[in-house]
Amino acid sequence: MKITTQTSQINVSHSGNGAPIWVLLHGFMGTEIDFEWLKPRLSGSVICPDLLGHGATVTQPETAFSMANQVEALHDMLGQLYPQNVTYNVVGYSMGGRVAIAFAAQYPDLIAHLFVESGRPGLASAQERADRQAHDAQLATQLETTGLTNFVDRWEALPLFATQRNLPAETQQRVRAGRLAQAPQLLAKSLREMGTGSQPDYWSSLATFTFPVTLITGQQDEKFTKLADAMMTTLPNAQHRVVTNAGHNVHLEQPEAFLDILTGGD
Numbered sequence: 158m159k160i161t162t163q164t165s166q167i168n169v170s171h172s173g174n175g176a177p178i179w180v181l182l183h184g185f186m187g188t189e190i191d192f193e194w195l196k197p198r199l200s201g202s203v204i205c206p207d208l209l210g211h212g213a214t215v216t217q218p219e220t221a222f223s224m225a226n227q228v229e230a231l232h233d234m235l236g237q238l239y240p241q242n243v244t245y246n247v248v249g250y251s252m253g254g255r256v257a258i259a260f261a262a263q264y265p266d267l268i269a270h271l272f273v274e275s276g277r278p279g280l281a282s283a284q285e286r287a288d289r290q291a292h293d294a295q296l297a298t299q300l301e302t303t304g305l306t307n308f309v310d311r312w313e314a315l316p317l318f319a320t321q322r323n324l325p326a327e328t329q330q331r332v333r334a335g336r337l338a339q340a341p342q343l344l345a346k347s348l349r350e351m352g353t354g355s356q357p358d359y360w361s362s363l364a365t366f367t368f369p370v371t372l373i374t375g376q377q378d379e380k381f382t383k384l385a386d387a388m389m390t391t392l393p394n395a396q397h398r399v400v401t402n403a404g405h406n407v408h409l410e411q412p413e414a415f416l417d418i419l420t421g422g423d
């Protein structure tokens with residue numbers, strides 16, 4: 158497996174007593190189960206929370222699924238688990254990558270290493286955000302009116318996920334089952350309130366990320382590989398790993414290559 162690297166500068170640091178604490182953040186319509194396979198493969202502690210509106214997360218009806226609330230919910234959860242002064246290896250996939258970047262911007266002192274897989278720091282222009290908000294609101298309405306199965310059918314058919322159709326049927330069925338197990342009204346709320354267009358723009362925060370950052374994209378995901386290249390122009394201590402024979406979901410399509418990047422085993 159060939160992984161090409163573009164590096165500005167990378168200094169790896171570890172949390173506390175040297176045993177890393179991994180925080181793994183799933184993507185839209187994902188759950189903590191998506192990273193279950195990683196738990197026995199990573200040294201140290203591994204935490205895979207369900208994000209707002211996903212999996213087993215329970216919120217009060219009045220809770221806004223804003224990126225700010227998501228960051229605070231994650232911060233509160235980690236603070237309850239690790240009250241002492243520790244740092245985390247935060248790994249975010251896609252929507253989870255957006256959350257990871259927002260969390261790092263808000264709490265940089267808590268980051269040992271930030272890994273962003275096929276993620277982006279929001280949208281830089283107000284017009285882009287407005288257009289994307291309208292798009293995500295349309296998706297949310299479609300989800301509410303045509304039902305989750307129809308929505309997942311359309312979602313799976315997106316070009317962004319075309320490479321996943323080469324995966325074994327069992328793997329595709331497992332991912333589909335995870336999506337179909339979600340609560341449609343909560344997914345719609347997530348799209349409207351925490352979608353790519355609704356979150357703040359963190360592009361200007363990237364230059365302040367002095368902790369080690371590793372961007373991971375699939376070579377066949379041109380869109381997010383280009384976005385990662387753009388992020389590299391402003392990140393001061395980062396590397397961009399492009400994994401061959403993979404699209405948007407690198408950890409699903411090339412799990413061993415993904416693990417090697419996390420552990421430095423490649």
Ligand SMILES: C=C(O[C@H]1C=C[C@H](C(=O)CCC(=O)O)[C@@H](C(=O)O)[C@@H]1O)C(=O)O
Pocket residue numbers: 184185186250251252253255315317352353406
């Ligand atoms: C379709 C686009 O944007 C969506 C794609 C990826 C994100 C995600 O979490 C997908 C997870 C998965 O299905 O494997 C999602 C997000 O960031 O919430 C985006 O809305 C696109 O072309 O940008």
